[in-house]
Amino acid sequence: MPIERIAILGTGLIGASAGLALRSHGFAGTITGWDPSALETRIALETGAIHCAADPAIEAALDVARSSDVILLSGPVFTILEWLDRLAPELTPAQLVTDVGSVKGAICARATGKYNMLEMAGFLPGHPMAGKEVGGAANADGALFENAAWLFTETKDTQGMSPAARTLANDWRAWTARFGSRVLDLAPERHDxxxxxxxxxxxxxxxxxxxxxxxxxxxxxxxxxxGGRALREMTRLGSSPFSMWRDIAHTNTEAVAASILALEQRLQHLRENLKTPELREEFVKANLFRNGL
Amino acid sequence: MPIERIAILGTGLIGASAGLALRSHGFAGTITGWDPSALETRIALETGAIHCAADPAIEAALDVARSSDVILLSGPVFTILEWLDRLAPELTPAQLVTDVGSVKGAICARATGKYNMLEMAGFLPGHPMAGKEVGGAANADGALFENAAWLFTETKDTQGMSPAARTLANDWRAWTARFGSRVLDLAPERHDxxxxxxxxxxxxxxxxxxxxxxxxxxxxxxxxxxGGRALREMTRLGSSPFSMWRDIAHTNTEAVAASILALEQRLQHLRENLKTPELREEFVKANLFRNGL
Incomplete structure (x- = not known):
């Protein structure tokens, strides 16, 4: 049975873009949107990202979730973690929760024991590698996921989901491919x-x-x-909202800190070699990286 | 008298783009191109960036320069410094040399005593804030300078240029404005x-x-x-050619090293505050910067 009713919890940039992508690729079912901000659901409704806007109360979101086949959790990582906790006792094995969270280790860990087991709903951890430096339903775009990777981080846990949830999971994976995404699987740890x-x-x-x-x-x-193009391009992401990146900093701290430290050391190396042949080596390596990209 | 004959010494990305910009904005005179690579002048000729391609020998460049009103020096900083030395004894006060060099302190210093005085040609130091991560005449674009700043770093020295050279300098400044550039003046030290x-x-x-x-x-x-847009955008300049950036590293070392060190320290601060309220402060400042850009 294909997906008929989808609930999007969080109709910001990614949630509303998913709604638009579903509809522009022929989704024939019903999409209900919920967001803590009534403005966001109103915009999502007006732009056609959702068919129906729920009240911003938490209880309204739970009602919508209970009557949906698939619940898409779209928002910062901590918000997704909260919804995983809240929804687990409300759902049945015939339902599937999936998400778009930027960090997968913490999310998969939180789902363990609450999903994908007897009497429990399914949970399919996902992450589209798409975004913008500005959030909100007003910036949503049904083409946002085209040519972007949509990563899934299934584990031993997700092998335990019910046959009904697996059917929904496979259908959702097929939808992301229809959006124009490259569907890829990797382990949550490697993802992070x-x-x-x-x-x-x-x-x-x-x-x-x-x-x-x-x-x-x-x-x-x-x-x-x-300032020219280089300046504008290298600082574009400076507009990104704090809320999303706070959660990433808190839930992928070790890997983020390691990558920043490595860059500090690389900059120091370059700075200390502005007048030595090492500078050429850095440009050669950088050229090589770009040629392979 | 407006400019009639222009020599472009260095018909790579910027030199050939200047030729294309001149012609697409109605320059009625003659543009002769010279480059150490015969391939570059051939491409510049084929794309219409120049009317005439000189032989790659140095002597041929000097011949072209002697018979031009304006000589545009386009290339890495050290190459421009060499041309300033070579051309000075060959030219007359009725001629103007201008350049597109990325560092202005070293270039202005080299011109002192060789230009802009009695019996000497004029020198107008310039720098269009435009470029690409790939060089060469094949990537040239007559619209490259649109909406970009074209900086001039005149000093007490340039006040000494002959009236004939000043007329040519004013005409060249007018051409850069016609290219769609914002023409701005600042001191060479502040420029760097x-x-x-x-x-x-x-x-x-x-x-x-x-x-x-x-x-x-x-x-x-x-x-x-x-990898998505963020990765591609933040590494695009990784393709840039070493030759140009070696010269900048050598001639603006102190200011470049200071800016890199400041960024290292900023990254360290952010890394050490991934889980503190300081992270919010950094995002607020970054948002503010982008809003003002």
Missing amino acids: EVCAWVSHLPQYLATALSALLEDEFPSKEEIQAI | EVCAWVSHLPQYLATALSALLEDEFPSKEEIQAI
């Missing part, structure tokens, strides 16, 4: 390590660079006039 | 300091990040599959 390098490090780096320049140029006139 | 922050730091940072990831991911499969 790779994401520290390719996603979290670039973000914290852009934040550090932007904050440094804010201190260095309290008046913006000069930098507005002189 | 601001560029260390807004241009050189972003470049060396992208190089360090790319080189680090090259070491971290010797096999590219995983990173190709998982």
